[in-house]
Amino acid sequence: MTVLRCQGCGRELPRGGLKYIVELKSFADFDGYLEEYPGDIEDGIDELLDAMEDVDPNTLEEDVYMERTYVVCKLCRDRFARDPFHDSGYEEGEYAAKGTLH
Numbered sequence: 001m002t003v004l005r006c007q008g009c010g011r012e013l014p015r016g017g018l019k020y021i022v023e024l025k026s027f028a029d030f031d032g033y034l035e036e037y038p039g040d041i042e043d044g045i046d047e048l049l050d051a052m053e054d055v056d057p058n059t060l061e062e063d064v065y066m067e068r069t070y071v072v073c074k075l076c077r078d079r080f081a082r083d084p085f086h087d088s089g090y091e092e093g094e095y096a097a098k099g100t101l102h
C-alpha cells in the first residue's frame with residue numbers, strides 16, 4: 001500500500017487521519033495602466049510575437065496563471081495559513097509541541 005506523506009514536512013498521513021488540501025492559485029494582476037509604446041505599435045506586436053516563439057508555452061502560461069494543490073498535515077496547514085511567506089520568524093518547536101504526536 002502506498003504511504004501518503006505530507007507534502008510540507010514529509011510526515012506520514014495515515015488512512016482515515018486528519019489531512020488537508022491546500023490549493024494555491026496565482027494570476028497576473030493588471031492595474032489598468034498601459035504604458036505608451038514608443039514607435040510603431042505593429043512593430044511592437046511583431047517583436048512581442050517573436051519573443052514569445054522562443055518561450056516554452058507552459059512557462060508562458062504559468063506567467064499568467066498558476067494553480068498548485070498540496071496534501072498536508074494540520075501543522076503544515078496551520079503554518080502555511082499563519083505565515084505563508086515565512087517572515088514571522090516563529091519557532092517550529094513551540095508550535096509543534098501543541099498538537100502533534102511523535
Ligand SMILES: [Zn+2]
Nearest residue numbers: 006009073076
Ligand atoms: Zn506536514
